[in-house]
Amino acid sequence: MPSTCDYTSTPNHTIDYGLEFTPGVARYSNEIDFDEASREWNRNKKRVGQMYLYICGEPTASGRPCQRRPKKGGCYCAQHT
Numbered sequence: 001m002p003s004t005c006d007y008t009s010t011p012n013h014t015i016d017y018g019l020e021f022t023p024g025v026a027r028y029s030n031e032i033d034f035d036e037a038s039r040e041w042n043r044n045k046k047r048v049g050q051m052y053l054y055i056c057g058e059p060t061a062s063g064r065p066c067q068r069r070p071k072k073g074g075c076y077c078a079q080h081t
Helices: 034-042
Strands: 020-022 025-027 045-048 051-054
Antiparallel strands (some): 020 025
């Protein structure tokens, strides 16, 4: 069963796609910040050897992201469900 996690709702995070409007034609900027893309992709994962595992990622009491594995079929660990 695919997960329906929404990892796009980060506070103070805006996306500018650089869309220019011309009637009937959409043009996009092709400037990609690969460093930001990598940070966002890694935000809900941790590296273990040569592979990645999903993590809960919810803020803990200390403010750091939770490193526990999510429940099967879910987005968050048992504590943050």
